[in-house]
Each structure stands twice: as structure tokens, then as C-alpha cells.
Amino acid sequence: MTHPIAVGVDGSPESRAALGWAGREAVRRGVPLRVVYAWHWPPHDMVGGGDREEQTRWVRGMIEDAARTVVDRHSDLPVTVEVIDSVGGDVVEALLGVAAETGTLVLGSRGYGAFVGFLLGSVGQRVISEAPCPVVLVRSEDRPEGEAGGREIVVGHQGGPEEGEATLRFAFETAAARGAAVRAVRAWSLPPVFAYSPGSLKMLDEVGGLEPYERKALAEALQPWRERFPEVPVTQHIEMGSAGQVLLSLSDRAQLMVVGRRASRSAVGARIGSVAHAVMHHAPCPVAVVPHS
Structure with a gap:
């Protein structure tokens, strides 16, 4: 494997476990780690949508904090952070775009079958069924x-x-x-x-x-x-x-x-x-x- 390992992060315990798994695997394989957050801004007429710039700063800060935990454990691991604003709100296409550029896509999964965060129900099913690369699912209970x-x-x-x-x-x-x-x-x-x-x-x-x-x-x-x-x-x-x-x-x-x-x-x-x-x-x-x- 020469392509980076990508991991989806959304701040949940499941995604933190996925991030830890992806970091360890990237070190073992000697490849970079790509930490991504896929999201879409709600429609303009949605009540409580908030300020886009403020939300973007919050998302960026969250994902950078998450990536820092990996850098602290693996100081020699090349890590990049990316917030992907999906075009037209299609999070599946955004994640599939990430999958097309990586060797492995790592995602968190909750309990027995329900996906968390940006992976909700049919979205998770579509990502796994259409991704061109291997997709690894990691539960929150996973430990080294x-x-x-x-x-x-x-x-x-x-x-x-x-x-x-x-x-x-x-x-x-x-x-x-x-x-x-x-x-x-x-x-x-x-x-x-x-x-x-x-x-x-x-x-x-x-x-x-x-x-x-x-x-x-x-x-x-x-x-x-x-x-x-x-x-x-x-x-x-x-x-x-x-x-x-x-x-x-x-x-x-x-x-x-x-x-x-x-x-x-x-x-x-x-x-x-x-x-x-x-x-x-x-x-x-x-x-x-x-x-x-």
C-alpha cells in the first residue's frame, strides 16, 4: 500500500477509536494519515442554521484537536487535516471522493449496525458498497x-x-x-x-x-x-x-x-x-x- 490511509472524524467516541486505529495502521505500513471531516451546510431557510463561518471554525478546531492526539502518539507520522464541504449536501459523494484517493478508508461504527455522525443509515451503506478501496469499520470499544x-x-x-x-x-x-x-x-x-x-x-x-x-x-x-x-x-x-x-x-x-x-x-x-x-x-x-x- 503506497496511498495514505484516510479516516473520517466527527468527534464521536467511535470516530476517535477509528482515528486511533488508523494512526497505528499508518505507522505500521509507513504511509501518511489523512484525517477528514465530511459535512454540508444546511439550507439557507433552515431555522437555527447558525453562522457558516463560525461553524466552519468550530469544525476545523474539532478535527485539528482530534488529529493532534495522533501526532502526540506518533510524532514521525505525516498527518494532514481536511474539512470537506460536500457539494449539494451529498456526503456520500464526498466520502467516495476521499476513498478514490486513499489506500484504505477508516470509519467509526456504533453498537451493532448503526453508523454515527456523517454516516447515518443508508449513507453508511452506500459508502461501503461503492467505495473503490477497502473500508475498515471500528467500534468505540476498540483498543490497541x-x-x-x-x-x-x-x-x-x-x-x-x-x-x-x-x-x-x-x-x-x-x-x-x-x-x-x-x-x-x-x-x-x-x-x-x-x-x-x-x-x-x-x-x-x-x-x-x-x-x-x-x-x-x-x-x-x-x-x-x-x-x-x-x-x-x-x-x-x-x-x-x-x-x-x-x-x-x-x-x-x-x-x-x-x-x-x-x-x-x-x-x-x-x-x-x-x-x-x-x-x-x-x-x-x-x-x-x-x-x-
Whole structure:
């Protein structure tokens, strides 16, 4: 990763935790940190809108105070501060513009599923589903101690080797920067009877059944990353069940959970996907959602 890490700050406990996470990660990866606040001025006829100049000074002071906490901890880390006044009040487009210029976008998330500050409901969903870079969600309870004690980078894998390439790359790069281990997870379930075909039955018979087939698929996907990062310990985890449930059952051992989402848009727009949706709403650890083709 050569691009800076960007973090959205709004003064909330969640965004302060996200700022701390982003600062530590930027130091580990040797990249600059970009601290941003995305907002929009209310319409002129809105009662209680206040003075724009005064509000701008307040916002600028708040974000500079927040950034100073990172500079105090990491004196050698290059940090920039930016207040983005979204054109036409479209905060999503402002944040997506930031995402297009960074390696990773870090945001705070509250409780189990509600986004805070400038990320309110559908706005947060759109940012995650449309961002061209990985988006990391950090809860207010996150602490540096959660990155120690043998906790792993847990990454989910589905499909073929190419489909999971971006997700595995992010997991291995993060593990290498932290000196952590990777647990690569592939969940499987019995397909309905009508899904079988003579070709698929022959293929499964050749490898000895469904579970050996899934194990082989995961091993093949991991092979290039094992070779590229020989210093990173890797555990292959194959388990029968829904991918979301299997990943969540491992969240207590994870310092970061990495899941993928399809970058392509469907007829109904961009989607996050059921697995990423379940993990980012219910995992207690930080979650990275990585777009892939």
C-alpha cells in the first residue's frame, strides 16, 4: 500500500477509536494519515442554521484537536487535516471522493449496525458498497490491546483464487505489517439436489467429496500469498455452515476480520453482500470490507 490511509472524524467516541486505529495502521505500513471531516451546510431557510463561518471554525478546531492526539502518539507520522464541504449536501459523494484517493478508508461504527455522525443509515451503506478501496469499520470499544495476545487476522474466502485475490492480499499485507498470523476461512454447505450435474458429480468424486474440494480450493487460493509472505503463519479453516455464522464464531480470536464484496453493480445498484453485512454488523472486532471483481 503506497496511498495514505484516510479516516473520517466527527468527534464521536467511535470516530476517535477509528482515528486511533488508523494512526497505528499508518505507522505500521509507513504511509501518511489523512484525517477528514465530511459535512454540508444546511439550507439557507433552515431555522437555527447558525453562522457558516463560525461553524466552519468550530469544525476545523474539532478535527485539528482530534488529529493532534495522533501526532502526540506518533510524532514521525505525516498527518494532514481536511474539512470537506460536500457539494449539494451529498456526503456520500464526498466520502467516495476521499476513498478514490486513499489506500484504505477508516470509519467509526456504533453498537451493532448503526453508523454515527456523517454516516447515518443508508449513507453508511452506500459508502461501503461503492467505495473503490477497502473500508475498515471500528467500534468505540476498540483498543490497541486487541491487536496483541496472539489474535489473528481472520479472512473469509469464497469462489475461485482470482475472486478472493484482493481480500487475501489485504489480509496478508496487514498480517505482515503487524507480525500477526492469518486464519483463512472457507465455509461450505450441501447444495440442493437440483444443483448437481454429471460434471459436478465427477469433479467432486475426483477430489473425494465436498469438504476435500473446498480444502483444495482454499489451498490453491492461498499458495501465491504463502510464497509472497513466507513470514506470515497461516491456518486453513474449513467448516460446514453459513459463511457469516462461521466467521462470527471466530471473531473472539480476531484482531481484524477481512471480508470481500463484489465491486460490480447489479440491476438494483451496488450491494454489500450477506456475508459482509452480517460480519460488519455483529463482529466485535474491526472489520475490513474489501471490494473485488
